[in-house]
Amino acid sequence: MDDVRHTARGESWVDAAAGTVSREAFVSDDVFRLELDRIFHRLWIFLAHDSEIPSPGDYVVRSMGSVPVLVVRGSDGELRVLLNSCRHRGTKLCRGEAGNARHFVCPYHGWSYALDGRLITTSYDGHLPPEMDKADWGLVPVPRLETYRGLVFAAWDPGVPALSDYLGDIAWYLDTLFWRSPQGMEVLAPPHRWRVRANWKIGALNFIGDSQHVRTTHAGPITLDRVRSEKDGFYVTGGDSFQVVTDRGHGCTLTYLAPGMKEENYLTHPPALGAAYAETLGADQLAMLHHLRVFVGNVFPNFSFIESQVALGEKAVIVRQWQPLGGTEMEVLSWVLAEREADDGYKQRALRHGFHNFGAAGVFEQDDLEIWASATQASDNPIAQRYPYSFHSSLPFDRSPCEQGRWPGTTYRPSNTEVAQFAFMRRWQAAMGSPDRA
Amino acid sequence: MNGEAPAKASDDAAFVEVLRFLHREAALLDGRDYAAWLGLLTGDIRYVVTARVSRPAEQGPLDYAIVDEDADTLGLRVRQISDPKLTWAENPATLTRRFVSNLEVEDAGAPNHHVAHSNLLVYRQRGTAPDGDFYAGRRRDVLRRVDGSLRIADRLVRLDHNVLFDGSLSVIL
Ligand code: FES
Numbered sequence: 176m177d178d179v180r181h182t183a184r185g186e187s188w189v190d191a192a193a194g195t196v197s198r199e200a201f202v203s204d205d206v207f208r209l210e211l212d213r214i215f216h217r218l219w220i221f222l223a224h225d226s227e228i229p230s231p232g233d234y235v236v237r238s239m240g241s242v243p244v245l246v247v248r249g250s251d252g253e254l255r256v257l258l259n260s261c262r263h264r265g266t267k268l269c270r271g272e273a274g275n276a277r278h279f280v281c282p283y284h285g286w287s288y289a290l291d292g293r294l295i296t297t298s299y300d301g302h303l304p305p306e307m308d309k310a311d312w313g314l315v316p317v318p319r320l321e322t323y324r325g326l327v328f329a330a331w332d333p334g335v336p337a338l339s340d341y342l343g344d345i346a347w348y349l350d351t352l353f354w355r356s357p358q359g360m361e362v363l364a365p366p367h368r369w370r371v372r373a374n375w376k377i378g379a380l381n382f383i384g385d386s387q388h389v390r391t392t393h394a395g396p397i398t399l400d401r402v403r404s405e406k407d408g409f410y411v412t413g414g415d416s417f418q419v420v421t422d423r424g425h426g427c428t429l430t431y432l433a434p435g436m437k438e439e440n441y442l443t444h445p446p447a448l449g450a451a452y453a454e455t456l457g458a459d460q461l462a463m464l465h466h467l468r469v470f471v472g473n474v475f476p477n478f479s480f481i482e483s484q485v486a487l488g489e490k491a492v493i494v495r496q497w498q499p500l501g502g503t504e505m506e507v508l509s510w511v512l513a514e515r516e517a518d519d520g521y522k523q524r525a526l527r528h529g530f531h532n533f534g535a536a537g538v539f540e541q542d543d544l545e546i547w548a549s550a551t552q553a554s555d556n557p558i559a560q561r562y563p564y565s566f567h568s569s570l571p572f573d574r575s576p577c578e579q580g581r582w583p584g585t586t587y588r589p590s591n592t593e594v595a596q597f598a599f600m601r602r603w604q605a606a607m608g609s610p611d612r613a
Numbered sequence: 614m615n616g617e618a619p620a621k622a623s624d625d626a627a628f629v630e631v632l633r634f635l636h637r638e639a640a641l642l643d644g645r646d647y648a649a650w651l652g653l654l655t656g657d658i659r660y661v662v663t664a665r666v667s668r669p670a671e672q673g674p675l676d677y678a679i680v681d682e683d684a685d686t687l688g689l690r691v692r693q694i695s696d697p698k699l700t701w702a703e704n705p706a707t708l709t710r711r712f713v714s715n716l717e718v719e720d721a722g723a724p725n726h727h728v729a730h731s732n733l734l735v736y737r738q739r740g741t742a743p744d745g746d747f748y749a750g751r752r753r754d755v756l757r758r759v760d761g762s763l764r765i766a767d768r769l770v771r772l773d774h775n776v777l778f779d780g781s782l783s784v785i786l
């Protein structure tokens with residue numbers, strides 16, 4: 176890997192004291208290749224929600240960095256993540272993005288694998304030498320696979336810590352979204368997928384906590400919002416709002432109703448589900464959810480979530496994978512989820528309203544994406560790269576956390592600084608600098 | 614309808630009326646005359662755009678919605694992209710050119726009600742990008758006569774896309 180490392184110009188892209196980050200980190204293909212090695216082919220990567228593949232033989236095809244994998248439910252009901260590449264000469268076993276299979280037959284020479292990856296036959300087993308043991312030639316399994324609250328994560332480095340240790344304090348917050356009713360959440364439709372010519376980290380930074388972009392980027396949906404108007408203080412950051420940074424660079428931002436906002440306009444959670452939440456969550460988690468208006472965050476590196484009630488009715492839970500394709504392009508996968516206990520009408524509204532705002536044609540999304548692409552494009556030249564990006568509005572705040580002990584992680588106010596974003600960048604720098612910093 | 618012919622084709626008069634309507638509508642959208650375009654919709658419009666999951670052919674096509682609007686939410690979407698102060702994705706405006714073809718009109722058994730299937734190809738160019746992109750798909754429109762003129766009561770656009778390109782769909786199809 177050292178050869179790759181030396182082609183990337185900066186030893187260090189993040190200047191923690193100055194509050195700046197080199198633009199090279201957001202455009203360079205050399206940096207991207209190092210990210211694959213140090214981050215995406217090493218750490219825990221979110222791949223799927225287990226409700227996407229409920230039955231034996233169901234599979235989805237996803238990516239861990241540049242590595243295509245099958246996430247498949249075996250005949251035994253167990254989830255597995257397997258390299259989507261034939262052990263003979265590399266052909267993809269599954270060439271679509273989802274489906275159901277009884278076994279995987281390679282279209283090239285017919286090697287055939289069980290759902291658990293075992294090689295059943297090469298079609299010419301009689302031609303094999305005795306020293307070739309078919310047991311060694313199954314589909315390559317990812318060495319680490321764990322599910323947290325239905326969220327499927329996998330890692331190529333066998334030495335990564337247990338997923339619950341890796342998630343640490345962010346797990347408490349994930350529970351309030353993904354485990355707040357006894358049956359948990361389900362995905363309501365296949366993920367929206369789109370490419371955008373922007374660096375993947377812009378998405379992660381935007382979701383970990385970028386309250387400053389909302390008024391300018393999203394002037395459209397904000398102005399058109401008839402119920403929750405600017406006059407009502409809806410887009411003013413409420414005094415209770417805060418940001419969270421946890422170990423390993425995870426974080427989230429919680430924006431609460433501002434004083435004086437008309438509560439009846441902000442149905443915070445469907446009443447029918449309120450009782451279910453009380454069954455599952457602790458009192459402190461229920462208190463955290465009370466009057467919470469926008470809840471957005473990122474698990475390092477590229478798994479994001481948002482629950483927001485903006486512009487339209489139901490509070491949809493949306494999750495993201497920011498899938499890097501190079502220094503200047505990513506593919507975004509975006510799912511909408513709801514509580515399994517919710518009635519079908521609610522689920523349909525949550526789905527429609529969710530992707531009306533955030534998705535392949537979302538009214539919030541479209542303005543974000545145009546801006547992210549323009550930031551990437553304008554930074555992709557050597558002159559611009561003499562001038563780093565500013566994360567200055569983290570510095571006056573990131574040494575003075577608030578309310579230690581009340582909420583997990585380290586918390587900060589106000590919620591509209593760049594503290595969480597800069598924590599993400601520092602964590603990214605640490606991971607890039609040392610392969611051992613899982 | 615996905616490939617198969619309409620149960621019963623309309624007569625030529627209906628066909629010509631629908632063709633004229635769809636051509637006029639495309640011109641309004643390419644010209645960004647959204648106020649006039651909204652006038653072509655019934656008050657109970659449903660407007661849906663789908664994309665396609667890529668999966669084994671034996672398991673059949675699976676579409677999923679990327680846009681699903683009623684009159685209210687479609688109105689919000691259109692107001693956003695038609696007001697330069699309310700959009701970045703469409704300011705500067707993307708350039709579009711729509712091609713509507715391969716029209717088949719079903720005889721729906723009522724003179725004030727047509728079901729029209731058409732191919733749609735939209736060339737779209739954004740900003741100073743050197744090359745444009747295409748959206749392609751097949752539409753199924755339910756057209757109803759209101760106060761003497763046809764209106765769109767239901768539109769389903771089945772895009773022939775799996776992973777969408779270049780960010781977000783910010784135009785009407
Ligand atoms: S490449 Fe798969 S059987 Fe030969």
Ligand SMILES: [Fe+2]
Binds near residue numbers: 392393539
């Ligand atoms: Fe945004």
